[in-house]
Amino acid sequence: MEDLSDMSRALSATTSLDQVARITVERCVGLVDATAGLVLLADSAGTLRVRASVGIDLARIANLERLSGDAISERFTALFDVPPEALVAVPLVTGGAVIGIVAVALKHPGSDADEWLLSALADQAAGPLESARLGGEVRMEMESRLRASEASTSAKDRALATLAHDIRSPLGAIDGYCANLDDGLYGDLTPEQRVAIGRVRMSGRHLLSLLDTVMEMARLGAGVVDVAVQPVHLADIARDAVDMLRPSAAQKAQVLETRELPDDVVLADAARVRQVLVNLIGNAVKFTPASGRITVSGAVSVAGGNRRAGLSVTDSGPGIPKAEQGAIFEAFYRTDRAAMTPGVGLGLAISKALVQRMAGELTVESTEGAGATFTIAWPVHDDRTGGEPRAGIDRRSAT
Numbered sequence: 001m002e003d004l005s006d007m008s009r010a011l012s013a014t015t016s017l018d019q020v021a022r023i024t025v026e027r028c029v030g031l032v033d034a035t036a037g038l039v040l041l042a043d044s045a046g047t048l049r050v051r052a053s054v055g056i057d058l059a060r061i062a063n064l065e066r067l068s069g070d071a072i073s074e075r076f077t078a079l080f081d082v083p084p085e086a087l088v089a090v091p092l093v094t095g096g097a098v099i100g101i102v103a104v105a106l107k108h109p110g111s112d113a114d115e116w117l118l119s120a121l122a123d124q125a126a127g128p129l130e131s132a133r134l135g136g137e138v139r140m141e142m143e144s145r146l147r148a149s150e151a152s153t154s155a156k157d158r159a160l161a162t163l164a165h166d167i168r169s170p171l172g173a174i175d176g177y178c179a180n181l182d183d184g185l186y187g188d189l190t191p192e193q194r195v196a197i198g199r200v201r202m203s204g205r206h207l208l209s210l211l212d213t214v215m216e217m218a219r220l221g222a223g224v225v226d227v228a229v230q231p232v233h234l235a236d237i238a239r240d241a242v243d244m245l246r247p248s249a250a251q252k253a254q255v256l257e258t259r260e261l262p263d264d265v266v267l268a269d270a271a272r273v274r275q276v277l278v279n280l281i282g283n284a285v286k287f288t289p290a291s292g293r294i295t296v297s298g299a300v301s302v303a304g305g306n307r308r309a310g311l312s313v314t315d316s317g318p319g320i321p322k323a324e325q326g327a328i329f330e331a332f333y334r335t336d337r338a339a340m341t342p343g344v345g346l347g348l349a350i351s352k353a354l355v356q357r358m359a360g361e362l363t364v365e366s367t368e369g370a371g372a373t374f375t376i377a378w379p380v381h382d383d384r385t386g387g388e389p390r391a392g393i394d395r396r397s398a399t
Helices: 002-012 017-031 058-062 071-080 112-148 155-161 163-182 191-222 234-251 270-287 347-357
Strands: 034-042 048-054 087-094 097-106 230-233 255-259 265-268 293-303 306-315 361-366 372-379
Touching: 017 034, 017 048, 017 097, 017 112, 034 071, 034 087, 034 112, 048 097, 071 087, 071 097, 087 112, 097 112, 112 163, 163 191, 230 234, 230 270, 234 255, 234 270, 234 293, 234 306, 265 270, 265 372, 270 293, 270 306, 270 347, 270 372, 293 372, 347 361
Parallel strands: 255 293
Antiparallel strands: 034 048, 034 097, 087 097, 230 265, 293 306, 306 372, 361 372
16 A cells, blocks of 8 residues: 555656656556566557656567557567566556556566556556646647747737646646545545545546636637538437436426427537537526526528528526627626636637537527527538438427
8 A cells, every 4th residue: 555655646746748657667667576567658549659668678669569459468478578477467547448558577477466456556647647648738739839820829828728737737636646545545534534535526626627628718719629520410419418418407406308409410510519509508507597497499590592500598597688698708708697606708608619610600699587599500411411311300398
């Protein structure tokens, strides 16, 4: 337990990916009494690359080909130049996803105890490795864009470019220490202490979600967010989004329903449309009083011979004053009512920017005291290569 605690403290002391990987492999080799070891991390294409190593000839690493399938153990055996029974390799897992591998060559045939200890060490390292990788990628992405558009980039953009590195890593360290406490690495906790640790972790994760929102706005402002436009069935996305938000509405005894969903196909990015719709429904749930009603329905219009289709989110909330209806789409703007609820005022700004990137339109209609309707719409796609839409209009409602 003391070894795990020492490793956790060492990893929390740095935010550099190279340093975190180096500490990981050095501690793993030392603690399991190995002769050599390495850390491999998946790149953006899913290819495993050696990030740090100890006791391995660099020439062998340079000749290492892409690792895949059943060949991994054989390639490790050849790389370390040890018999298979002396090789122990375990995955690095965070958030349910495998991000890499830790492998070591032992001085003796490996045992279950060796694998258990290496797995425990890998679990300690996975979070800091992923935090350092994400922070570095976002920072490099933003700094590259900033250099390319130096004349048009503001000081605020520069500050946002470093947020992932300067804030995400300490928050990750806080979560790591809380996990150690929860696992009993520093001694047993009382039930009250365990509840308090859970609240600290929940608050940290909320801060990370706010950071992700700010970084999304920064990426949009820098023009580095890609959209994959393809034929999209709006009705399918509407049902998915409603299903995701139904538990939140139920907690406030609200009625969340779908009505007359469109059977049209538009050209957009399905994941981004879902993101926008979830944000709009989430806002409706947040600002609509208990026992209120939120309806997601189809929106179809014809102008100049061009047919447009989309989705509308209508709530029975307090509505939006006419003077504020344009400002609510500006970054960091919050109405007086919104000031009392959690958030940073970026949800609608991000949604509008994403819809515009997909050649669509996001609008609002509201009367103060009588609710609001947000509508996203695109020109109808006639060439339905994305699959034949279902006939008719879905008039089923789910409460």
